[in-house]
Amino acid sequence: MVQIGIIRNSVILFILFFFLSCVDKQQVKKQITITPVKLNVPKFNVDSAYSYIQKQVDFGPRVPNSREHEECANYLVTTLQRFGASTTVQEAVVNRYDGVNMNMKNIIGSFNPESYTRILLCAHWDTRFLADNDVVDVTKPIMGANDGGSGVGVLLEIARQIQTSPLEIGVDIIFFDVEDQGQPNGELNTNSDSWCLGSQYWSKNPHETNYFADYGILLDMVAGENARFTREGVSEKFASRIVDKVWNMGRKIGFSNFFVDEKTPGIIDDHLYINSIIHIPTINIVEYDNTTHNRFNKHHHKHSDNMNIIDKTTLNAVGQTVLEVLYNE
Numbered sequence: 647m648v649q650i651g652i653i654r655n656s657v658i659l660f661i662l663f664f665f666l667s668c669v670d671k672q673q674v675k676k677q678i679t680i681t682p683v684k685l686n687v688p689k690f691n692v693d694s695a696y697s698y699i700q701k702q703v704d705f706g707p708r709v710p711n712s713r714e715h716e717e718c719a720n721y722l723v724t725t726l727q728r729f730g731a732s733t734t735v736q737e738a739v740v741n742r743y744d745g746v747n748m749n750m751k752n753i754i755g756s757f758n759p760e761s762y763t764r765i766l767l768c769a770h771w772d773t774r775f776l777a778d779n780d781v782v783d784v785t786k787p788i789m790g791a792n793d794g795g796s797g798v799g800v801l802l803e804i805a806r807q808i809q810t811s812p813l814e815i816g817v818d819i820i821f822f823d824v825e826d827q828g829q830p831n832g833e834l835n836t837n838s839d840s841w842c843l844g845s846q847y848w849s850k851n852p853h854e855t856n857y858f859a860d861y862g863i864l865l866d867m868v869a870g871e872n873a874r875f876t877r878e879g880v881s882e883k884f885a886s887r888i889v890d891k892v893w894n895m896g897r898k899i900g901f902s903n904f905f906v907d908e909k910t911p912g913i914i915d916d917h918l919y920i921n922s923i924i925h926i927p928t929i930n931i932v933e934y935d936n937t938t939h940n941r942f943n944k945h946h947h948k949h950s951d952n953m954n955i956i957d958k959t960t961l962n963a964v965g966q967t968v969l970e971v972l973y974n975e
């Protein structure tokens with residue numbers, strides 16, 4: 647009798663556990679299928695981005711140590727704050743290739759600083775002190791609407807969008823200073839590390855100890871008419887899966903004329919130091935034009951880099967693609 651009792655109880659217990667384990671699995675399954683929350687991707691406002699470029703250009707050339715540079719820095723900080731970002735200004739004195747000391751200001755705006763998953767978006771905000779590709783006024787500074795203004799304009803509009811459509815992931819927007827004060831190409835003993843002094847400094851001394859981001863996207867000269875953004879060599883070497891992600895997204899939403907599936911040589915730009923010093927896989931969205939003096943936009947480091955060459959169709963393609971990537975993470 648006792649043995650039959652034990653067997654009967656065991657059978658009852660077994661059946662009970664069997665059903666419990668089924669219920670458990672169903673609950674887990676339900677939780678898994680409910681979890682994904684698809685965020686609506688906001689629409690990039692290209693007129694807004696354009697106005698942020700105009701605003702920067704209205705200050706005049708933003709050359710380190712100038713009053714225009716100082717005033718533009720204040721504008722960038724207050725605008726990021728107005729859009730709800732926590733801001734940090736990283737200041738240092740760095741040495742230009744010819745020995746001139748430059749007061750550097752890297753400007754950082756963070757959304758969801760407590761989030762573990764983070765994306766870094768960056769662009770340089772300074773403009774070149776020389777028009778060394780021009781034939782007139784070579785020693786005067788350029789306006790830098792495209793080279794300096796355009797990436798910042800797109801990222802300010804993205805900051806404004808994040809404020810109105812909050813994200814769960816963290817986003818850090820960094821405006822690097824002293825990118826464009828390097829030694830002219832072709833001078834004797836050309837020092838390639840004389841460019842990108844702001845990003846070199848930040849990569850060695852990030853604004854937060856142990857700072858890390860899952861990946862980074864650099865925007866440089868993103869407003870040229872019919873610009874072609876190719877798979878640039880440094881991006882491809884350090885972060886080809888991010889190039890895939892961004893280029894596939896750009897093509898998916900209708901911008902295959904801009905996001906071209908062509909590999910082109912690597913260039914020295916802020917992403918090189920972010921990749922090689924702080925090791926955050928970072929890509930560069932930068933115009934490539936094989937037909938020009940230096941394979942960049944045809945107005946590169948000339949006085950013609952002004953508001954007349956800012957193309958809203960290109961700005962929109964870049965801005966909407968980056969927004970799409972962010973809101974699909």
Ligand code: AHN
Nearest residue numbers: 793826841866913914915
């Ligand atoms: C070179 O000229 C090799 N690199 C500078 C990249 C750059 C300048 N981007 C904007 N201006």
Ligand code: ZN
Nearest residue numbers: 774793826947
């Ligand atoms: Zn430049």
